Amino acid sequence: EDQVTQSPEALRLQEGESSSLNCSYTVSGLRGLFWYRQDPGKGPEFLFTLYSAGEEKEKERLKATLTKKESFLHITAPKPEDSATYLCAVIEYSSASKIIFGSGTRLSIRP
Amino acid sequence: EAGVAQSPRYKIIEKRQSVAFWCNPISGHATLYWYQQILGQGPKLLIQFQNNGVVDDSQLPKDRFSAERLKGVDSTLKIQPAKLEDSAVYLCASSDTGTAYEQYFGPGTRLTVT
Numbered sequence: 633e634d635q636v637t638q639s640p641e642a643l644r645l646q647e648g649e650s651s652s653l654n655c656s657y658t659v660s661g662l663r664g665l666f667w668y669r670q671d672p673g674k675g676p677e678f679l680f681t682l683y684s685a686g687e688e689k690e691k692e693r694l695k696a697t698l699t700k701k702e703s704f705l706h707i708t709a710p711k712p713e714d715s716a717t718y719l720c721a722v723i724e725y726s727s728a729s730k731i732i733f734g735s736g737t738r739l740s741i742r743p
Numbered sequence: 744e745a746g747v748a749q750s751p752r753y754k755i756i757e758k759r760q761s762v763a764f765w766c767n768p769i770s771g772h773a774t775l776y777w778y779q780q781i782l783g784q785g786p787k788l789l790i791q792f793q794n795n796g797v798v799d800d801s802q803l804p805k806d807r808f809s810a811e812r813l814k815g816v817d818s819t820l821k822i823q824p825a826k827l828e829d830s831a832v833y834l835c836a837s838s839d840t841g842t843a844y845e846q847y848f849g850p851g852t853r854l855t856v857t
Contacts, residue, residue, distance in 0.1 A: 636785075664844050675747070675834050675848025676786065719785050723844065730799055731846075733785030 636734035638720050644740045648709050653718055653737045656702040661725030665703050667696050668719040670736065676719055710741045745769065747849035749835050755855045761823035764852045768816070768837030774798075776846065777810055777820050778834040786834055792818065822854075830856045 639654045657665065664683050668676035680689040682698040689696045693714065695706040705718055717736040724730070748767040756762050768775050773794050778786035789808065791798040794815040803810070807826070812818040822829055832853050836846040 666844060673850070675836070675851050676846075678845050678847070681844050721785070730801070731788055733787070735783065735785050 636720055636722055636732050638718075638734035638737050640737060641735070642738040642740070644742065645707075645710055647711060647741055647743050650706070650708045650710070652707070653705040653739070654702060655705070655720030655734055657720075657722045658701075659722055659724040659732075663723040663725045665698055666721045666723075666731070667694075667703070667705055668721065670717045670719055679718075707739070710739075712741045712743050715739055715741045747835055747837055747847055749833075749849035749852055751852055752850065753853050753855075755857065756825055758827055758856055759824040761821065762825055762854065763819050763821045764833050764835075764854075766818045766820070766835030766849060768818075768835070769839075769847055772837035772839050772847070773815070774838045775812055775818050776836040776838075777818070778836065780832045780834055780851070782831070789820070825854075825856045827856050830854055 636657045645651055664681055666681050667679040669679055670676040680696040682696055685698055685700045687698050693708050693710060697704050707714060717738045719733055719736045721731050721733040747769055750765050754762055775792045777789045779789055780786040789803045790800040790810045792812040795812055808822055810820045820833060832851040834848050834851045836848040838846045
């Protein structure tokens with residue numbers, strides 16, 4: 633069964649303390665991997681799409697990378713406003729429409 | 744540019760009652776999605792529309808859930824009858840045909856079934 637597993641479930645960091653979130657996936661063929669940010673009481677907000685191993689995308693303090701089995705979301709010198717749940721999702725090549733989300737990592741940045 | 748609109752924002756019903764949610768996607772977006780997000784989990788796709796047609800409804804519990812998208816714009820999702828396990832946030836999202844993987848989500852409707 634296709635799965636998307638995110639770790640850790642929750643992460644608390646001090647402001648300025650860099651870290652990484654992990655997303656591992658098991659699909660027969662990856663069409664695309666996506667990162668979203670979700671604030672409490674709101675819908676997810678699109679961050680990045682990655683298509684092939686070795687690809688990297690950056691946005692402000694966030695950098696997403698992709699390998700054949702997993703993706704990392706690196707957060708450099710985070711600020712309290714980066715606190716949110718970060719969701720990873722994949723679309724399998726054989727099923728162009730069905731997107732599978734992970735359960736997310738709840739990130740909390742202390743000032 | 745206006746975002747994805749959903750209503751109501753909150754709904755409390757008793758089990759076995761029916762409920763309907765409404766979604767207005769971003770203007771010009773051909774693809775519309777309905778998701779169910781249970782507390783502590785990621786969103787689960789229920790149904791995807793491309794204009795008026797259904798692309799994927801494989802995870803929609805068709806014995807109690809129904810959805811329609813009239814004229815390829817607004818959409819409604821209905822639950823009848825509701826069960827306790829339907830308590831969740833129902834999210835609507837839309838995407839442009841050219842950037843199908845970049846989905847824009849509405850704020851969601853929080854449903855509580857008692």
